[in-house]
Amino acid sequence: MDSALRRSTDVTSTLTAEIPTRTSSPALDFEALYRAARNDVYAYVATLLRDRAAAEDVTAAAFERAYRKQRTYKAKRGSDRAWLFGIARNAALDELRRRKRAAALVAEPPDVDATPPEDAAESALRRVAVRAALARIGPRERELIALKFHAGLDNAEIAAVLGVSVSNAGTQLHRAMTKLREAVEHA
Amino acid sequence: MPDLTPDVERELAALDDALAGRRVPPDLTELGELALALREERPRPTDGFGRFLDTRVERGFPGRDPRVRASGRRWWEALLTVPAVGMAAAVLLVAVIVVTGPQGGGESEGGGGMAVQESSDSGGASASSAREQSRAAGDEAAGASADDAVSSGAEPLSSMGVPPAPSPGSPRSDGRERRSVERSASLTLAARPGDIDTVSARIQDVTRQQGGFVVASTVSSSQGGGGGTFELRIPTRNLDSAMAALSRLGKVRERAQRAQDITAATVSARSRLKDARAERKSLLRQLARAVTLTQTESIRARLRLVSREIEQARAGVRRVNNRAAYSTVSVTLVADASAAVPGKDDDWTPGDAAGDALRVLEVAAGVALIGLAAALPLALLGALGAIATRWSRRRRREQALDAV
Numbered sequence: 001m002d003s004a005l006r007r008s009t010d011v012t013s014t015l016t017a018e019i020p021t022r023t024s025s026p027a028l029d030f031e032a033l034y035r036a037a038r039n040d041v042y043a044y045v046a047t048l049l050r051d052r053a054a055a056e057d058v059t060a061a062a063f064e065r066a067y068r069k070q071r072t073y074k075a076k077r078g079s080d081r082a083w084l085f086g087i088a089r090n091a092a093l094d095e096l097r098r099r100k101r102a103a104a105l106v107a108e109p110p111d112v113d114a115t116p117p118e119d120a121a122e123s124a125l126r127r128v129a130v131r132a133a134l135a136r137i138g139p140r141e142r143e144l145i146a147l148k149f150h151a152g153l154d155n156a157e158i159a160a161v162l163g164v165s166v167s168n169a170g171t172q173l174h175r176a177m178t179k180l181r182e183a184v185e186h187a
Numbered sequence: 188m189p190d191l192t193p194d195v196e197r198e199l200a201a202l203d204d205a206l207a208g209r210r211v212p213p214d215l216t217e218l219g220e221l222a223l224a225l226r227e228e229r230p231r232p233t234d235g236f237g238r239f240l241d242t243r244v245e246r247g248f249p250g251r252d253p254r255v256r257a258s259g260r261r262w263w264e265a266l267l268t269v270p271a272v273g274m275a276a277a278v279l280l281v282a283v284i285v286v287t288g289p290q291g292g293g294e295s296e297g298g299g300g301m302a303v304q305e306s307s308d309s310g311g312a313s314a315s316s317a318r319e320q321s322r323a324a325g326d327e328a329a330g331a332s333a334d335d336a337v338s339s340g341a342e343p344l345s346s347m348g349v350p351p352a353p354s355p356g357s358p359r360s361d362g363r364e365r366r367s368v369e370r371s372a373s374l375t376l377a378a379r380p381g382d383i384d385t386v387s388a389r390i391q392d393v394t395r396q397q398g399g400f401v402v403a404s405t406v407s408s409s410q411g412g413g414g415g416t417f418e419l420r421i422p423t424r425n426l427d428s429a430m431a432a433l434s435r436l437g438k439v440r441e442r443a444q445r446a447q448d449i450t451a452a453t454v455s456a457r458s459r460l461k462d463a464r465a466e467r468k469s470l471l472r473q474l475a476r477a478v479t480l481t482q483t484e485s486i487r488a489r490l491r492l493v494s495r496e497i498e499q500a501r502a503g504v505r506r507v508n509n510r511a512a513y514s515t516v517s518v519t520l521v522a523d524a525s526a527a528v529p530g531k532d533d534d535w536t537p538g539d540a541a542g543d544a545l546r547v548l549e550v551a552a553g554v555a556l557i558g559l560a561a562a563l564p565l566a567l568l569g570a571l572g573a574i575a576t577r578w579s580r581r582r583r584r585e586q587a588l589d590a591v
Binding site for chain 1: 190195198220222230231239240586
């Protein structure tokens with residue numbers, strides 16, 4: 001018997017931790033995902049397309065695709081939110097391509113009613129400037145802004161949606177923010 | 188992509204802090220305020236759309252959503268994408284190559300599956316090519332009617348023989364459209380010592396069944412061995428089937444087949460006969476015009492000589508006809524204790540069963556190998572096509588962002 005292996009003494013308490021059991025690819029809880037991500041998906045698509053009616057169509061199509069393809073979801077490939085936003089992104093880009101074939105994109109007019117008249121003037125001006133800057137930057141930067149601030153994805157999820165590394169996603173996001181800040185200053 | 192610089196990391200962290208409600212470094216306050224302003228600009232769905240989508244989710248998306256425009260192309264539109272069309276073309280090309288390719292290599296063997304070992308031109312100009320041998324062996328059916336005519340004693344040979352071969356031959360016979368070919372074969376069979384007599388009898392049976400005859404045979408049987416030799420004459424039109432039938436009588440040790448172009452000899456024999464006939468006709472005319480007894484006797488003497496020449500020429504034509512109409516088959520029968528006699532059900536032993544099973548496995552493995560060889564490139568092309576299609580679709584989608 002090895003002398004180093006001795007019974008412990010003076011033990012007053014024990015800490016137990018649950019050992020995670022290895023399960024094979026947990027099934028997707030579509031209902032929960034839908035409830036958590038419905039508004040986020042819509043916000044992302046609406047910002048990308050700048051067309052609320054089209055955003056509703058694309059959001060509905062994205063959730064329907066996700067519902068029908070939910071068995072193809074693999075947890076080891078990324079979070080369910082990243083998977084869902086990947087589907088939404090493809091649907092939105094398909095819509096953009098269809099518009100390109102059909103006619104030039106006509107930006108939706110600004111929603112003047114969205115700014116309550118009682119808001120402070122400074123805050124209102126700030127919002128107008130941000131909105132104008134969002135319309136001025138390119139679609140790639142606008143997509144990153146939408147994923148980060150409107151859909152609420154963290155950098156790792158953005159990277160998964162775009163199919164790039166996390167550091168690359170961070171660099172792209174920083175670049176988009178730089179352009180947006182410049183656009184706000186010139187607004 | 189290089190790692191993020193400290194400044195970039197700091198600003199990204201400030202964005203996350205602002206969104207999470209944590210304190211932002213004083214020099215990045217403006218950035219934090221911008222992040223919050225952006226979040227406040229987040230579009231929100233209308234209540235009507237929210238209720239509509241909730242209902243569809245609860246019902247499991249029944250039917251097609253009338254609000255959703257057809258986002259996907261029809262299946263036939265997808266098939267018409269450039270990578271898909273290229274993939275289909277590649278698969279078609281490979282299929283054509285696979286289907287047509289192996290046929291080129293199959294010409295080295297005769298129609299009956301027998302190896303043609305040698306062949307020569309009677310004119311002696313050159314040796315015939317393997318392709319000529321194959322054609323000569325494979326055109327048995329074309330010569331069948333001619334063989335019938337020859338065996339019945341008819342003289343014309345025009346319909347007998349094989350199409351002209353591309354290789355050079357005798358100057359006298361090169362221009363002929365149909366060629367006469369003499370064929371011969373040899374076969375060495377092994378049979379059990381106790382089966383020598385039985386197999387010998389069967390060889391003669393097969394010869395008769397194929398319309399041939401035994402020219403010579405020698406059979407010896409003893410307790411520990413024995414054997415025999417057979418010289419058979421088989422109608423050329425039945426040579427392949429006769430060889431197949433003979434091969435089933437024992438274990439084939441050796442099998443060879445030979446084809447020889449005898450068109451020149453045939454032409455020569457017919458020419459001699461034609462010339463002799465023409466001369467007799469001329470002599471008969473001279474005899475009719477002869478006035479003196481001396482002239483008459485002289486012409487009659489020449490007529491007798493010409494008549495003999497005609498008979499000899501006829502015999503010569505019959506000989507060459509017979510050489511083309513009948514093939515000589517030499518069968519050598521040897522005793523071998525390990526040889527089985529195929530076709531005898533009572534001799535089918537477990538050893539035979541094991542051999543058959545092995546053969547079946549060999550054939551199955553061969554078929555599987557051929558299938559794999561054909562499927563592997565197709566699978567590779569399919570995978571490449573799928574990757575190309577996926578890449579192309581992704582690229583087109585990304586281009587949509589550039590074009591807006």
